[in-house]
Amino acid sequence: MNSIEIARLAGVSRSTVSRVINNYANVPPKTREKVMKVIQQYNYFPNVSAQVLAGKRARTIGLFLIAPGHVSSDILTNMLIVSVIEDASAYGYYVLTHIIRDANDTETINNVKEIFFQRRIDGGIFIGAAKHEPIIEELISEGFIVGVVDQEQPEIQQFNRIVANFNNDSGMKQAVAYLAGLGHSKIGVINGDMNRLSGPTKYEGFLKAMQLCGLHVNQDWVLAGSFHEESGYEAIYSFLRTQGERPTAIIAANDSVAFGAIRALKEHGLQVPADMSIIGFDDHPLSDKHHPALTTIRVDFSGMLKRLTSILIAKIEQPTADVKQITLDCSLVVRESCRRV
Amino acid sequence: MNSIEIARLAGVSRSTVSRVINNYANVPPKTREKVMKVIQQYNYFPNVSAQVLAGKRARTIGLFLIAPGHVSSDILTNMLIVSVIEDASAYGYYVLTHIIRDANDTETINNVKEIFFQRRIDGGIFIGAAKHEPIIEELISEGFIVGVVDQEQPEIQQFNRIVANFNNDSGMKQAVAYLAGLGHSKIGVINGDMNRLSGPTKYEGFLKAMQLCGLHVNQDWVLAGSFHEESGYEAIYSFLRTQGERPTAIIAANDSVAFGAIRALKEHGLQVPADMSIIGFDDHPLSDKHHPALTTIRVDFSGMLKRLTSILIAKIEQPTADVKQITLDCSLVVRESCRRV
DNA sequence: CTGAAAGCGCTTACAG
DNA sequence: CTGAAAGCGCTTACAG
Structure with a gap:
């Protein structure tokens, strides 16, 4: 027919x-x-x-997830994917999801380029990108419409780059203020991946917030991490082998890191929050089911992706010269992982 | 270019x-x-x-999830989706995911048909379908290659219908035998959605297993449900308002139902497994994090979808006349929600 | 208001 | 081994 x-x-x-x-x-x-x-x-x-x-749109957007390891086991990532699928569906658009294990692998990158150049999609969203991701720059300079989570809009603003971020600064301020309010002055931090924008942003937010509260930052309590559960575990595991003084509270770069940190503390016989207060970032789907239920800075991923998807599709249907930027606030969620000292 | x-x-x-x-x-x-x-x-x-x-394949398969409600919040469903995306990707195929809220809505059904007839996809997988789903029958009779989870291969076997099921019979047998082994003889059941194949199949498996163990089935302990958390809660909630004798153990149609059931029991002041043993089905990602950790019949969804995706793509690339059927075994996972009586 | 025709960018018999 | 040409199924100026 x-x-x-x-x-x-x-x-x-x-x-x-x-x-x-x-x-x-x-x-x-x-x-x-x-x-x-x-x-x-x-x-x-x-x-x-x-x-x-003949010139019509494919009514399909690409969703590119940069994440090492076996993604299908990460609950939060899965939710993001389905979130975008549902958002796009509301506009009659389909989503082609592509998982990028290694953003430095030539073949992988070529696959991504192929999807755009083949014209399989009308535009794409990148999640999990490093601060500077060559493939994204190339696609944007080729004129493709791209949405990016957790990157900055560069000096020379581009109409075909839509940028979405959380106000990490404010988030960290809330975390530190909350701990300070509970009487904590010895506050440590487990950093995220410093190659991604939110890594340094959160850390800088932490430093600023500490200063604002008149608290001293002990560099021994600034631990390296990578946004993954395992990195939280390892950070605490190695820290506890050192002999120095310990903080009374730790802010983790995200909830996964917090889970790992708590696991390491438990193994070492330390209870949360009795022996150490822990605060996370994100409000991961498992955080309220965790023992102890995790106090955290909530971030509205679904809301962000909804707005990003909507703007991306609007740009696809009606390319305009205005530069789009999304910034969402975060909010403190108090649960059981912090105590008054 | x-x-x-x-x-x-x-x-x-x-x-x-x-x-x-x-x-x-x-x-x-x-x-x-x-x-x-x-x-x-x-x-x-x-x-x-x-x-x-010009005649080449789109190298895209459709994934149709029939599920009411807001899917992006269901962890298990999300995992299935990402699972298929990753499996397909291994063959260089993309996945177009479509969530069907209401399989009886004409417009929704038209959307599904559109995706096939538009030739956006080379074939499709349906998850969550009822025993008889007109849209699936129509697509198959039109010659599209379709994979279906939880349906039977009809009498007249069709080469373009690939069917995948778990051995629910054996699963139920394991559940009942385990409970009987712990000394339970008063065993109840919360059924799943009886419009889907696994609903009646599990129930029949339960009946057979009870007979095999020489146990009597009390019809008052056969509760209606729908595979959702809420239905487990409601089943137990209303059951507890009745005055009759209570079972010492209950088998839930799946883990979500078990979670709901346990929630209702707790609200009623009953502890699991002290006052009631509960066994689930599926081994949901949250089951080992649950309190109490849920004893369940594990089912390998990822493994099933991996095989289904692989066979579907093989059929797309090389249409053959052989009829494909997948059946996977289930296995008991003992955790903390059942006790010896 | 409507049809004939060009064009989108490929693949693949066909002929040599 | 390789090119010219037909064909896939649409959309959209163009002309009337």
């Missing part, structure tokens, strides 16, 4: 069939009806490849 | 460029090299719509 057949059966030309399908104004109701009847009767749906080839 | 440009730059015809791209045997190495150099140099990727229109 194709448009020629439909045209024949309806007694019109392919042009008219196409006009009906694309809701052109200059088709009289009677003609439209006649054609629609045949279309419905014969279960006709225009071939999407032919439409795209 | 298109194949004509590449042809011109390489000093050959478009035919030859196409032959190089599609790895035809009859291209001399020197010609191939010459063309490849230009292709790489100019970042050329053939337009996928043109390729599909």
Whole structure:
């Protein structure tokens, strides 16, 4: 079944069939009806490849997740993916999800480029990118419409780059203020991946917040991490082997890191929050089920992706010159992992 | 950049460029090299719509999830989706995920049909379908290649229908035998959705297993449910308001239902497993984090989807007349929600 | 208001 | 081994 057949059966030309399908104004109701009847009767749906080839949009966006390891086991990542699928669906768009294990692998990068250049998608969203990701720069300079989470809008603003971030500064301020309010002055931090924007941003926020509260930052309590559970475990594991003084509270770069940290503390016979207060970042789906339930800085990932997807699709449908930037606030969620000292 | 440009730059015809791209045997190495150099140099990727229109595959499969409610919050469903995305990716295929809230809504069904008829996808997988789903039957009779989880292969076997199931019978047998071994004889059950194959299958498996163990089935302890957390909660909530004798153990149609059931028991002041033993089905990602950690019948969803995806893609690439059927075994996972009586 | 025709960018028999 | 040409199924100026 194709448009020629439909045209024949309806007694019109392919042009008219196409006009009906694309809701052109200059088709009289009677003609439209006649054609629609045949279309419905014969279960006709225009071939999407032919439409795209003739200049229509693919109505598909790409979702690129940069994440090492086996992603399908990470609950939060999975939620992000499904979130975007549902958001796009509200606009009649489909999502092509691509998981990037290693953003430095040539073949992988070539695959990503292929998806854009093949015109499989009308635009793409990148999650988990480093501060500077060559592939993203290349795509943007090629004119593709790209949404990026956790990167800065560069000096020379580009209309086809949509940037989305959380206000990590404010988040850290809330975390430190909360701990200070509970009487903590010895506060440590486990950093995230310093190659990603939110790594240094959170750390700088931490430093600023400490200063604001008049607290001293002990460099021995600034531990390296990578946003993963394992890095939180390892940070605390090695820290506890040192002999120096210990902080009474630790802020983790995110909740996964906090989970790992708590696991290491437990193994070492330390209880949270009795022996150490821990505060996370993100409000991971597991944080309220965790023991102890994790106090954290909530971040609205779904809300961010909803806005990002919506802006991306709007840009695809109506390319405009305005530069889009999304910043979302975070909020403290008090649960059970911090205590008053 | 298109194949004509590449042809011109390489000093050959478009035919030859196409032959190089599609790895035809009859291209001399020197010609191939010459063309490849230009292709790489100019970042050329053939337009996928043109390729599909000319008869190649879209290298995309559809994933249709029939699930009411807001899916992005269900951890297990999310894992299934990402699982398929990763499996397909191993074959160079992309996944178009579509979430079906209501399989009886005409517009929704039309959307599903559209995806197939538009030729966006080469085949599709359905998860969460009822025993008989008209849309699936229609697609299969139209000749589309379809994989279905939790449905039967009909009498007249169809080569383009791939069916995947768990051995629910054996699962139920293991659950009942385990409880019987702990001394339970008063065993109740919360059923799943009886409109889906695994609903009645699990219940029948339960009945058979009870008989095998010489145990009597008390119909008052056969509670209705729907595979969702809420239904487990409600089943127990209303059951506890009745005055009759209570079972000492309950088998839930799946882990979500078990979570709901335990929540209702707790609210009623009953402890698991002290006052009631509970056993689930699936081994949900949260089951080992649950309090008490849930004893359950493990089911390998990822393994099933991996096989289903692989067979689906094989069928797409090489349509054969053989009928494919997948059945996976389940296994008991003992944790903390059952006790000896 | 509507049809004939060009064009989108490929692939693949066909002929040599 | 390779090129010219038909064909895939649409959309959209263009002309009337």
